[in-house]
Every structure is written in structure tokens, then in C-alpha cells.
Amino acid sequence: MRVGRALRGSVAVLLVATALSACGTADRGSLSILIPWTAGRERDDFNKVISNFTHTSAGRGISVQTIRTRATKQALEAAIRNRRPPDLAVVPTPGVLRDYVQQGKVARLDGVLDQAALQREYGSTWLGFERVGTGGLYAVVVKANVKSLLWYNTHTFPHAKPATWTDLTGIARQLTGTHSAPWCMAMSDPPNSGWPGTDWIEDILLHRSGPATYTALAEGTLSWRSQQVKDAWRAWGDMVAAPGRVYGGRLGATLAAYGDGSDPMFTQPPGCYLSHGAMIAGAAPEDPQPRTGVDTDFFPFPSFGRGEGQSYEVSADLMAMFESSPQARAFLKYLTGAEAQEVWPAAERDQAFTPNRTDLRRRLAAGPSGTVSDRIDRILTSDRPLCFDASDWMPDVMANAFYRATLTYLSDPTDARLDTLTRQLDAVQRSTRTDTPTTAAGTVCGPAT
């Protein structure tokens, strides 16, 4: 009897101790996340997302370790080779993620996340992006960017906003030969230097030939030597080839760091007037930052006057799960929610955006209309087609060849060079075609709503 009582007492003590430890800030395991944001605001913003997560009931007690490198692809490759992948990783591109899907290295998220809620919050197009051209859900959006924008300094740009490509080339011609160059351009962003050039080619192709042609190139079914693609290259070449078109010359543009690319726009006198891309890259931290919407503004990439409606190239940082764990699943669930999605746009107003509809509606209802962020938010909720960055969508080998081709073409924008380059790109495309897993057609472009 005594032994029985003692045993029951011990069990009771054990249960109470267990319950107490569960109620407290018990260690609920760790979570490793590979991220490309190594410094500055982006790193701080992601840290804020993590901090918010660890203050939720799902994330309390989880120890989050971030592994930071700009060379996420190489770091991820090494970690997977050593069979020690991070639990979660911001994948460099959907093309790279598709390779991992094919190798069975990445976890499918269909059973992890509420599909109906995702459909409601993100819509078919963004859900399609998160499927990265496969049959399953493999990623979630961390933040999004609209790329088809041309930025200018509101105090110095001497022209009306061009509506067509012809207008734009006219402005570029007029500005050439003055003390400044029309274009601020910077291609250096190792190890992926050249990608800003691919955005140019893609935007020209999208606006000149439409989303269907764009999709065909992104999915590898359109030859690089096709007339549409070569015309896109030539249009870019015509825009930048003439002396004085690019600040620092074409060699200067290939050497200039992407992050500093827009700085000459704010010097006195301005070094250049226009910049293409998702955002005005920040000036050096110690300099006074140009105020977006006050000192800088944008206009959409101009049309080619063929009656096509406006389309927009977009990109996103996608997070995938390489090691399934309760901690990783909890973080992904949190990341898709409106609370996590609003962190970036709130912290980096006019620089980072979310496709989350709850957040977009809230921001559009609350913020003043006509601002830069308001207009970009409206693009993300319009009925215009959004097309994912084609080079990001391509298989990694193809994308790398595309990056390099833009650097080569910028160094020597001649037809002879273009013939050689497109022939080489076609060869790479053929070699990757067999490696490319089945692509769910129509996921590269889709309406925002």
C-alpha cells in the first residue's frame, strides 16, 4: 500500500513538473533558415519577422538560427551535398527550386498550408508562382517586387513621362550628348552579375511581343534566335549602344555595383536621368537618402504602341522547406499570414511589397492615394497580367548563360555578337530542356486578380 502511494505521488509530481515546464518558456527546438540578406534594412526586416514569429504562440520557445550569404545557391548546394540542409531557405530562383524538386530535396507544402486560404489571400497567379511550374506547392512568398518600372529624379528629369518606346528612345536621344547620360545602369552583383540586363531584355520582350511569347521563352519553348527575342536584344542594344547613352560608358555599367547604380542620378549636375528596375537602389547610408515619391518617381515600362495592354514583370523571394519539422511548418504558416506579410512593406515603404490581398486591401484603404507605394499596390491588385521574372523562372544553367550574355552584349552590342550569343543560348536551352521537369503551363504569367 505504501509503495503504491509513493508511486502515485511520484507520478503526480512528474505530471505537475511537466505541465509547469510546458506552460513556461520551454525550449521548443530550433529552426535554421538560409537567407540572402546579409546586411542593411533587408536583414533587419527579416529579423523583425523572426522576432514577431517567436512572440506568437506557435513560435514561442523556438530558437531561430539564420545563415546569411549572398551566394545562397552555392551555400545551399554545399549544405545539401553534405546532407545537412537548412530547415528553410530563401531559394535563389524558382528555376533553382525546380531542380531541387526534381531531385526530391525539397518538401511539398500542399499538406502543410491551407490551400483554400492561400487561394483566397494570394490568388491563382501568385499560387502558380509558388508552385514554380510544378504540380505541387513548394514555396511561399516572403516579399514581392514589381520590375517593369522606370525611375527618375523628379527635380532634374526634364521631360514628360514617355508613354511609348518610341517616346522613350526619343528622350534618350535628346539627353545624349548633354553633360549627362540618359541611363543609369549597373550590372555588377556577384555572383549573379548581369541580371539587371536580363530584366531589360525581358521587359522589352514582354511589352513588345506580349505575355505568351514571354512565357514561351521563360519555359524554354521559344528559340533565342526567334525574331521576337532577337528584336528585343536589338531594341536594348539600340538604347544603350551609342556613346554617351550610359553613365560611365558600357564598361562602366558592367563594372558598377547594382546597389549604387542610381546614385549618379542625385549628383549635381546629375550623372544620368533614368533607371530601370524594381526600385531606386539606395544611396550610400551616410548620404541623404532620396525620398521616394518626392525626389524620385516612376513611370511604367512604355508600350510599343501595338495595342497591347500594360503588363508587368514581377519577382519574389520564395522560401522553401528542405527539412520538414514542426518548427519549419509553423514558421511557413506564419509567413503566409497577413501579420508577417505586412512587416516588409511597412518597414520599407516604396521598396518592398506583398501580394497578400488582406494586406494590399488594408494598405490601399489606409494610405494616401497616388503615392509610389499606392500605385505599385494597385498594380498588384489590377487585372493586368503579372509575369514572373523569366530568367528566374528558367533552369539555373540557362539563367546563368542569360546573365553572362547580357554582359557580353553590353560590351559589344553588335548583330554579329548577338548571332553568336543567341546560338550559344539556344544550345544551352536544348541541353536544359530534357532536365526541366514538367511545367504547369500558363503559370509564368497571369492576371493579378
Add this chain to the structure above:
Amino acid sequence: MVVTMTRAVPSTTARTLRLLRIVLAVGCVVTGGLCLLVFSAAHQSVHQGVRQSAQAVLHAEAAYAALVDADETAIASIQSHTTLLGGTAGRYDNDIAAVHQSLELVAEHNAAGDAGERQLELVDGVVVSYTAQIQQANADLQQGNENLSLVYLRNASLLLHQEDGILDDLATLRDQERQALDRQRSSVWVAGPTTLLWLVPLLALLALLTGTHVLIRRRFRRRLSVRLLLAAVALAVMGIMTGLSAVSNARFAAAIRGPFRDVTLQEAREAAAADAKGRVELAGLISGRCARSCSAEITSPDFLPEPVRAPASASPAVDVTTGLARFRATADAADATATVRIALITSMAVAASVLIAFGVRPRINEYRFEGS
């Protein structure tokens, strides 16, 4: 006639001897265990320090220096249009091979646990990215695309030097290993007064043993108890063996303060010199090709972030190979084989215990029939 029957009063000496025998015998075993623990733990710390952490730091430092030298070599070879890259001279190839070999050795000696392994994976991956850029620069140069060659060369250098770039990653890895080394150096078994705690019970035991000997001499008029004397000798040997760990600890500290520091300092100095040279060469190369149009931010040697800097020190330059040999010698002395000493400590503790038990026993036996 009256016969008075009196009961003999039991002697307290017998009880005292029995108690002393138990305390001394058990004390020998316990103190032996403590000595064994102190010695093994100290030896383990020294062993891990010199064979793991220090090696990992040295190899991480070597990888760092080799990578900076590889970058300078690549810049110099492209500047002079020589065929150092992949050619017979092969200095760049040698440097890159040294980087990979050093990283493998860091992995082999990693003392920074999971964080160290992850950092190594990161460095492994980004070094591949760096070499790919250099190879592309070399290929472009050979095909006559000098401007493109310059672009890839500069990209490679940026990958190396930029904030959170490869050199930062390597420095983080080196610092993680150094922290592990510092933990081992400041371990309670290696540094501070705790390393001598074993001495307290040993001295107490020897004092008690001496007291026992005095008691036996007084009560039993025996000048010398050989077994107790041998037990004292065994305890002394045990103490000396344990005390040798202090010598190892001192040698360990000397190895880190001396040749280890000299070698890491020299590697850092060589890396800083190569870095400074490479910066100027690369800036000269860019200026030569792009002087008129490129902005000052592109042509200035300061386009790369913070230069590599060696820690400030007035120590004279040393030869790395000689310094490494000195470190190995000191480390070997600090980390001498422990098996014999461990066996000696164990056997001395057991011997002392047995000798005491059997040394006191005959005296206790003299009281066996006293009370009957």
C-alpha cells in the same frame, strides 16, 4: 573468600583503528578517483585544444591567407597577360588547392560544433563561386575579351571582399574555432585554482596517514609500519602524476602564447600585404581600361570594402613553416601520452588503499579477543 567478577572495558584504540582503516582506505579510492578526474579532464582539454581547436584556427587562417594570395595572383596574371592561371607556374592553382585542403582540415578538426560545420558549408559553397568567376575571367582573357575578363575579375574580388563576403565568412569560421580554443584554455580543469583542488584531499589523506602511523608507534611501540609507509609513497606518486597535468597546462598555454600566436599573426600579415597589393593592381587594371568614362567609385582602390588588416603587434616576422614546427613540438610535449599516467594514478590509489587496509589489520587483530 570473595571473588569479584569484573567485565573488561573495550579499548577505544581498536575502534579508532577500525575507523581510521575505513576512512583511509576509502579516502585513497576517492582521492584517486578525484585525481583521475582532474588529470583526465585536464588532459582532454589540452588534447582538444592542441589537436583540434588550435589546428582548426591555424587551417582557417591558412585558407584565408591562401585565398587572398590567390586573388592577388589572379589579378597580377591577368594584368600581365601571363599564363599563371592553369599554367605551369600554377601559383593560383596551388593557392586554391591550399584553400580546399585547409578547409578540409578545418572540417576534420572542427571544434565549433554545429555552427562551425554550417559555416564551413557556407565557405565551401562560396569559394566554388569565387573560382568560377576567376575561371571565367581567365577564359575571357584567352579569347581576347579583355573587358569581360576585367568584369569577372572584379566580381571575384568583390565576392571575396564585400560585406559578409567570403573573407568575412572565413573570419567568422576562424573566430568560432578560436572561441572553442578559448573555452578549452579557460576550462576549470586547465586554468585557475580549481586545477589544484585535488591537492586538498590528498594532503588531508597524507596527514591522516601520518597520524595513524604515530598512533600505532605510541600504542604498539612499533617504530615503522612498512605497509603504511609504502601507502604514503603510493599516494605521493599519485599526487606527482596528477600534478604533471599542471605542467601540460603550462605547456599548452605557452604553445598558444608563443608559436601559435606567431604563426597566426604572420599569416594575417601576409594576407594583409597580398590584399593591399591586389587592390592597387586591380584598381590600376580598371583605371587603365576605363579611366575616361568610369566613375571614381569604380577606379579607386577603395571600391572594395574594408581592407584586410593584421592585428597590431610589434612582434618580429617569423617563418610560418618554422613557427608551425615549433608549435607542433610544444603541442606534442603538452599533449604527451596519458595512458601510462592514468594507469599509474589508478594503480597507486588501489595499492595505497590495500596497503592501508592490510597495514592496520594486524594491530586491530591484537584486540580481537580482548572483550571475551
